[in-house]
Structures are given as C-alpha cells and as structure tokens.
Amino acid sequence: MGKAVPLIVALFTATLSFAQISYKWTAVPIDSTWDEMKDPSATQVIERYKPQIGPLQEIVGYTVEEYSKHRPESALSNLSADMVKEIVESESGEKVDIALINFGGIRTDLPKGAVRVYDLYSIFPFENTLVYFDIKGSDLKSVLLGMIKRGRIEALSNVKIVVRDGVPLQLDVAGAPIDEERTYRLATINFLMDGGDGLKLRNYAENYVDTGLLLRDAFASYFRENFLNPGKPVRLSTDGRVTIENHLEK
Numbered sequence: 001m002g003k004a005v006p007l008i009v010a011l012f013t014a015t016l017s018f019a020q021i022s023y024k025w026t027a028v029p030i031d032s033t034w035d036e037m038k039d040p041s042a043t044q045v046i047e048r049y050k051p052q053i054g055p056l057q058e059i060v061g062y063t064v065e066e067y068s069k070h071r072p073e074s075a076l077s078n079l080s081a082d083m084v085k086e087i088v089e090s091e092s093g094e095k096v097d098i099a100l101i102n103f104g105g106i107r108t109d110l111p112k113g114a115v116r117v118y119d120l121y122s123i124f125p126f127e128n129t130l131v132y133f134d135i136k137g138s139d140l141k142s143v144l145l146g147m148i149k150r151g152r153i154e155a156l157s158n159v160k161i162v163v164r165d166g167v168p169l170q171l172d173v174a175g176a177p178i179d180e181e182r183t184y185r186l187a188t189i190n191f192l193m194d195g196g197d198g199l200k201l202r203n204y205a206e207n208y209v210d211t212g213l214l215l216r217d218a219f220a221s222y223f224r225e226n227f228l229n230p231g232k233p234v235r236l237s238t239d240g241r242v243t244i245e246n247h248l249e250k
Contacts, residue, residue, distance in 0.1 A: 067109060067110040069103060069106045071103060077103060078236070078237075084101055084130060087130060098157065102197040103155055105126065128189040130211045134184070134185055152198075
C-alpha cells in the first residue's frame with residue numbers, strides 16, 4: 001500500500017506530458033463593423049414586425065404638457081368626447097347634439113411633447129367603432145339621470161351639468177335644458193350600446209348607424225388634421241361642463 005501513491009503520480013505525470021491542447025479564435029474588428037453584427041434570430045423577429053411597428057412611430061402632433069383623465073371632467077376626457085362629436089359630424093355630414101365616451105375607455109395619459117400614433121393607440125387600445133343614433137329627449141334625460149344616480153358621469157360633449165349632493169341643478173344639452181319631446185343626435189362608441197360600463201344605449205337608439213371607423217384610427221387622423229398639419233400645438237383645458245358639488249363620484 002505504501003508504493004501506490006508514487007505509482008499514481010507517475011501515471012498522471014505521463015498523461016499530462018502527452019496531452020494535446022488546441023485553440024480556436026475568431027478575429028473581431030473593433031470598428032464600425034461591430035455595430036452590424038446582430039443576432040440573426042432577433043433580427044428576423046424585428047424585420048417581421050417592422051411594417052407594423054413603423055406606422056406606430058408616426059408623430060401626429062405636439063402637446064405643451066402631459067394630460068391625464070379624472071372625474072368629473074378633465075382636459076383629456078373633454079377632448080375625447082369633443083373629438084367623437086366632431087368626427088361623427090364630419091363623417092355623417094349631420095349635426096350631433098351630444099357625444100359620450102366612457103372614462104374606462106381612456107386607458108392612459110397623453111404625453112408631453114411629440115404625440116405618436118402609438119400614444120393614441122395606448123389611450124384607446126380597444127376595437128371600438130364610432131356610432132351615432134337618434135334618441136328621444138325623455139330617454140336622453142333618463143340616461144344622464146342614471147349616470148348621476150350611480151355617481152359616475154361619463155365623458156360628455158356639448159353639455160352643461162351641475163349636480164349638488166346627488167341632485168341635478170342643471171341638465172343642459174346643446175345649450176338648453178333637455179326638451180323631452182325633441183329628438184337628439186347622440187354619438188358614441190359601439191361598446192356602450194349593449195351594456196358596456198353599465199350602459200345599454202341600444203334600448204333608446206333610433207336610426208342607429210355604425211360608421212365602422214375605429215376610435216383610435218379616427219383620433220390619429222383628427223390629430224394630423226387639426227394639430228400637426230396646421231402646425232398648432234395641442235393645448236387642452238377644462239370648461240366646467242360637468243360640476244359636482246359636495247359629492248364624491250365613485
């Protein structure tokens with residue numbers, strides 16, 4: 001047993017003496033060609049989606065500050081409702097008395113500075129289309145009173161609403177108190193027609209028209225035509241169209 005260790009050491013030394021060590025190397029130039037060396041699989045994925053990604057980077061306007069949504073009204077929610085009204089009027093060639101969009105459909109803020117198509121798609125990511133229909137004054141009043149009762153007034157255009165302690169003090173549409181005998185034209189999105197955010201507007205709709213225009217695409221066109229092409233910065237503000245006194249909305 002005392003001679004085993006020297007024998008093992010001798011064999012290990014002999015093995016090392018015959019070991020063959022090989023090297024492989026590749027020249028990597030540290031110059032501009034370094035930037036061109038890409039991961040082939042990643043490059044293929046990027047190239048595949050470039051046609052979809054490119055248009056999303058298009059700048060469609062410039063804002064002077066960041067705008068967010070909040071109840072009972074905000075600059076961003078007012079713009080959203082006003083754009084629904086104007087776009088539907090342009091598309092239909094007819095006057096719209098009131099426009100409505102749900103606060104839940106406005107998903108994020110409008111950034112300060114360059115506004116890209118991507119930003120508008122982030123604000124309005126759903127497959128909602130613009131629709132319009134006629135509604136009796138009595139039914140329109142019922143819809144608005146229902147919002148007040150549940151404490152959630154959605155984003156509206158062309159209204160003046162004042163609520164104190166849950167009681168409506170003023171309920172004007174198109175510059176005057178609602179005439180229950182009159183027929184109004186209402187513009188909104190298809191999501192709110194059949195139960196979206198608790199609204200079932202189809203129950204009151206007459207002469208219903210779905211324009212087929214996606215909300216987000218229509219807004220991108222609106223930004224180009226009203227802000228980018230005229231070279232006018234996006235300046236938004238509130239106007240007191242919805243006032244809630246001594247009452248917290250849900």
